[in-house]
Amino acid sequence: MATLKVNGETVTVEVEDDTPLLWVIREQLGLTGTKYGCGIAQCGTCTVHVDGFAIRSCTYPVGALSGEEEITTIEGLSDDASHPVQEAWAELDIPQCGYCQPGMIMAVAGMLNNNPNPTDEDIDAEITNICRCGTLARVRKGIKRAVEKS
Amino acid sequence: MADTGLLSRRGFIVGTGATGLTIGILASCSPSATEPDAPDYSDLPPNPEVNAWVHIDHDDTVTIRIARSEMGQGTLTGLAQLVADELDADWDKVTTEYPTPGQNLARERVWRDFSTGGSQGIRGSQDYVREGAAAAKAMLIEAAANEWGVPASECTSADSVITHASSGQTTTYGKVANAAAQLAPPLEVAVKDPSEWKIIGQPKKRLDTAEKLVGKQVYGADVQLDGMLNASIKQAPKIGASLKSFDAAAVEGMPGVKKVVSLRNPFGEGENAVAVIADTWWRANQALNALPVEWEGGVDFSTAEFEAELDDGLTAEDAFVGNAGGDVAGAFENAAQVIEATYNMPFQNHACMEPMNTTALYTEDKCEIWCPTQNGEAALAAVSEASGLPIEQCEVYKIHLGGGFGRRGAPDYVQQAVMLAMEMPGTPVKLLWSREEDMIHGFFHPTTKGRVRGALDADGNLTGLHLRISGQSILAALIPQALRDGVDYATFQGLVPRGVDPRLEDQTMKYSFDNFLIDHAMRNPPVRPGFWRGVNLNQNAIYLECFMDELAFAAGRDPLEFRMAHLQDSPEAAAVLQAVADRSGWGQDDGIARGLCVMHGFGAYVAACAEVTVSDDGVLKIDRIIAATDPGHAVNPQQIEAQVEGSFVYGLSAMLYGEITFENGEVQEQNFDTFNSMRIAAMPEVETIIMPSGGFWGGVGEPTIAVAAPAVLNAIYSATGKRVRNLPIKDQNLRDA
Numbered sequence: 001m002a003t004l005k006v007n008g009e010t011v012t013v014e015v016e017d018d019t020p021l022l023w024v025i026r027e028q029l030g031l032t033g034t035k036y037g038c039g040i041a042q043c044g045t046c047t048v049h050v051d052g053f054a055i056r057s058c059t060y061p062v063g064a065l066s067g068e069e070e071i072t073t074i075e076g077l078s079d080d081a082s083h084p085v086q087e088a089w090a091e092l093d094i095p096q097c098g099y100c101q102p103g104m105i106m107a108v109a110g111m112l113n114n115n116p117n118p119t120d121e122d123i124d125a126e127i128t129n130i131c132r133c134g135t136l137a138r139v140r141k142g143i144k145r146a147v148e149k150s
Numbered sequence: 151m152a153d154t155g156l157l158s159r160r161g162f163i164v165g166t167g168a169t170g171l172t173i174g175i176l177a178s179c180s181p182s183a184t185e186p187d188a189p190d191y192s193d194l195p196p197n198p199e200v201n202a203w204v205h206i207d208h209d210d211t212v213t214i215r216i217a218r219s220e221m222g223q224g225t226l227t228g229l230a231q232l233v234a235d236e237l238d239a240d241w242d243k244v245t246t247e248y249p250t251p252g253q254n255l256a257r258e259r260v261w262r263d264f265s266t267g268g269s270q271g272i273r274g275s276q277d278y279v280r281e282g283a284a285a286a287k288a289m290l291i292e293a294a295a296n297e298w299g300v301p302a303s304e305c306t307s308a309d310s311v312i313t314h315a316s317s318g319q320t321t322t323y324g325k326v327a328n329a330a331a332q333l334a335p336p337l338e339v340a341v342k343d344p345s346e347w348k349i350i351g352q353p354k355k356r357l358d359t360a361e362k363l364v365g366k367q368v369y370g371a372d373v374q375l376d377g378m379l380n381a382s383i384k385q386a387p388k389i390g391a392s393l394k395s396f397d398a399a400a401v402e403g404m405p406g407v408k409k410v411v412s413l414r415n416p417f418g419e420g421e422n423a424v425a426v427i428a429d430t431w432w433r434a435n436q437a438l439n440a441l442p443v444e445w446e447g448g449v450d451f452s453t454a455e456f457e458a459e460l461d462d463g464l465t466a467e468d469a470f471v472g473n474a475g476g477d478v479a480g481a482f483e484n485a486a487q488v489i490e491a492t493y494n495m496p497f498q499n500h501a502c503m504e505p506m507n508t509t510a511l512y513t514e515d516k517c518e519i520w521c522p523t524q525n526g527e528a529a530l531a532a533v534s535e536a537s538g539l540p541i542e543q544c545e546v547y548k549i550h551l552g553g554g555f556g557r558r559g560a561p562d563y564v565q566q567a568v569m570l571a572m573e574m575p576g577t578p579v580k581l582l583w584s585r586e587e588d589m590i591h592g593f594f595h596p597t598t599k600g601r602v603r604g605a606l607d608a609d610g611n612l613t614g615l616h617l618r619i620s621g622q623s624i625l626a627a628l629i630p631q632a633l634r635d636g637v638d639y640a641t642f643q644g645l646v647p648r649g650v651d652p653r654l655e656d657q658t659m660k661y662s663f664d665n666f667l668i669d670h671a672m673r674n675p676p677v678r679p680g681f682w683r684g685v686n687l688n689q690n691a692i693y694l695e696c697f698m699d700e701l702a703f704a705a706g707r708d709p710l711e712f713r714m715a716h717l718q719d720s721p722e723a724a725a726v727l728q729a730v731a732d733r734s735g736w737g738q739d740d741g742i743a744r745g746l747c748v749m750h751g752f753g754a755y756v757a758a759c760a761e762v763t764v765s766d767d768g769v770l771k772i773d774r775i776i777a778a779t780d781p782g783h784a785v786n787p788q789q790i791e792a793q794v795e796g797s798f799v800y801g802l803s804a805m806l807y808g809e810i811t812f813e814n815g816e817v818q819e820q821n822f823d824t825f826n827s828m829r830i831a832a833m834p835e836v837e838t839i840i841m842p843s844g845g846f847w848g849g850v851g852e853p854t855i856a857v858a859a860p861a862v863l864n865a866i867y868s869a870t871g872k873r874v875r876n877l878p879i880k881d882q883n884l885r886d887a
Contacts, residue, residue: 016405016433016436019432020432023430023431023432027380027430027431027432028430030374031365032365032368032371032372032374033364033365033366034365035369035371035503035504035552036371036505036582036585037503037504037505037585037822038585038821038822039584039585039821040585040821040822040823042821042822042823043503043822043827045503073365074364074365075364075365075366077364078364081360081363081364086363086364089359089363090359090360090363093355093356093359093788093789093792094359095222095356095358095359095362095363096222096223096224096792096793096796097221097222097502097503097504097550097551097552097553097554098222098358098359098362098367098550098552099369099502099503099504099552099553100503101362101363102362102365105363123830123831124829124830124831125831127829127830128829128830128831129829129830130503130822130827130828130829131503131799131827132501132502132503132553132555132799132800132803132827133222133503133553133796133799133800134795134796134797134798134799134800134828135792135795135796135799136795136799136828136829136830136833137795137833137834137835137836138792138795139830140830140833
């Protein structure tokens with residue numbers, strides 16, 4: 001059993017402690033915006049925020065949470081797609097298949113939480129999500145657009 | 151045409167009456183057209199469809215039926231633009247939905263082909279899709295004219311409004327849609343001349359973006375049905391191996407486990423997989439990982455050993471001729487200089503971000519699946535085959551794909567999901583492959599080698615060329631009936647002769663050579679191959695275009711001028727090549743290392759110029775890519791730009807990192823830690839030049855992948871003086887290459 005606070009709501013779920021946060025979010029909470037891509041923290045499609053920091057939830061055991069952390073998923077990033085990253089993504093029409101984009105958006109939003117004016121080098125170091133459709137060129141432009149909006 | 155009643159007004163609400171399950175399939179992709187003060191039409195019965203392609207609601211919402219699958223390539227929006235333009239619809243009130251393969255079957259394939267591949271989504275259906283829209287428009291106008299008692303020819307249409315100018319009357323499509331649906335379709339329709347297009351050719355925003363920004367887009371992996379169980383599967387890790395034994399009792403007591411089952415091989419004899427069905431996927435997968443299982447048999451295939459077979463093919467006497475002309479032997483005899491190079495391409499995995507999955511529900515008289523598929527009708531056939539039910543009792547609900555790239559045309563995961571559902575009649579079961587299963591059990595882009603020899607005369611003119619391709623035929627494994635006298639012409643994508651076969655006219659050789667031979671020594675490993683985005687054009691571009699670069703330098707000529715000397719019969723190819731050269735500053739003495747590539751494939755003419763730097767310790771940085779495409783007609787320029795940018799990620803990921811190897815019959819690269827994909831740090835700036843010359847319909851999703859790697863490899867030579875001929879680059883030091 002685990003207690004966690006997701007998108008502002010405290011919930012208790014019946015799961016084994018070693019269950020990754022990703023699967024609790026998807027299966028116990030039914031929030032399927034957060035995706036499974038690799039299970040080994042390589043691709044970043046499972047990215048969510050824990051206390052504002054982007055983490056890869058596929059390898060983050062739910063038992064490691066105290067219940068006090070603020071967990072934010074793509075569904076909780078904003079009420080109406082009004083987060084600057086979401087707005088920038090809409091303006092530049094970034095997603096293709098879109099499967100990696102919740103993770104991409106959360107990774108970028110997490111970076112901007114802690115580094116509101118990232119350099120290209122910061123972006124290279126901090127945004128390491130995989131996108132097989134290949135939106136990466138627009139993602140870089142989107143980050144810069146989001147910075148302008150923030 | 152009668153409404154079958156299968157299609158609901160707004161998206162599909164798919165119900166299974168027997169069990170009371172419902173799921174909204176989120177195919178509607180546009181913001182609601184309803185405004186706050188909009189009239190209330192709830193008392194009116196819903197309008198029937200105007201025809202198979204178009205439904206118009208009382209509030210003028212135009213729902214366009216899209217037969218092809220959306221997997222990121224933007225076809226859904228592009229096809230909607232085609233229909234909306236011919237219909238003279240108000241683009242702001244357009245939404246889309248997928249008809250189902252079962253409906254297509256029941257309506258005598260009114261939507262024709264559902265398969266989505268070969269960059270065919272738009273170019274392969276644009277004619278009948280536009281005609282369908284034009285027919286719907288004619289019926290709407292006729293309905294309005296009948297109501298007004300005026301000739302239809304005096305009425306005009308724009309933005310979903312019909313006007314009779316001389317009487318000053320107007321109406322909207324929504325108001326006459328019901329009457330239009332009662333009319334006989336016109337016997338003949340004319341589509342617009344491109345000069346009349348208003349929506350086609352515009353950089354419209356995608357219709358499916360909004361839900362992707364908030365986590366609401368439903369992919370196959372996200373399907374939720376009442377009472378649904380989840381399954382994880384493990385297939386024999388070794389090629390051709392079968393299941394020997396497994397100990398279900400060892401895991402049946404684990405949390406959430408409902409059933410442990412073995413599965414027959416969808417493509418062969420016996421059983422080759424085990425699966426655990428549990429309440430959640432995570433628990434199913436945990437139990438599967440703990441399940442004692444033994445395999446037997448299989449093939450001790452090794453990619454390292456297979457190289458000898460490929461090498462044998464490079465010089466073998468027997469080979470299938472794909473294209474030839476002149477006297478190539480004579481050219482080599484009289485050559486002043488003979489250049490030779492051999493290139494080596496590894497297996498690739500598609501590696502869609504969303505692993506393979508399907509949700510299935512089986513009862514004794516019906517089997518339904520919810521499936522991200524590139525080929526809905528093939529999936530429907532697979533459901534019927536696996537369930538043993540007549541195809542009329544089967545149905546496929548297509549779900550948005552988290553990437554396809556050619557992988558999701560295959561029915562293996564569909565059949566497995568049905569087999570699992572048959573273990574749990576009346577209960578929906580979602581099968582989701584782990585990333586490792588997805589990597590191990592791909593339909594791999596084949597490994598091939600290319601040996602190219604060129605004859606130069608004393609003046610540096612290319613007088614003879616022989617390209618020998620050695621390696622696997624995709625068609626021989628997957629569609630053997632498509633071979634012609636044993637020849638797999640798809641092997642020669644981008645290299646086939648002009649004017650020989652209309653089906654291959656989109657893949658012809660752009661260069662004109664006096665004496666040349668292009669042939670294929672088929673060497674088939676026991677690995678199942680697949681159509682991987684760009685398919686054989688990718689390696690053929692490396693063989694031809696890297697070698698043209700080598701020849702140019704050997705001849706002491708400029709690589710641009712050297713290519714142009716053989717492009718006299720392909721002005722479109724020459725134009726895209728010149729465009730990237732001009733934009734990049736080709737020929738300037740500015741110290742920038744550049745490389746060129748030009749190809750014709752999937753009906754488009756494409757070129758790239760890459761600019762790179764290679765550090766003193768051999769580290770590559772791709773600084774800038776200039777790409778150009780002439781796809782004939784450009785339906786949505788901003789989406790073409792997105793496809794071109796994305797194609798460089800796909801092509802350069804393969805060039806930099808992509809490699810599937812086998813040892814003892816087992817795939818060694820099982821996740822993204824060993825099968826890497828490009829991250830943003832490695833992504834160059836891409837400038838895309840879209841130069842539609844009109845008059846033909848070329849593909850967009852695939853062709854520019856082919857020019858990515860050769861342009862960069864040629865630029866690496868320009869930077870280092872070293873040729874990289876074995877891919878991927880991975881950890882090769884480019885200064886020591």
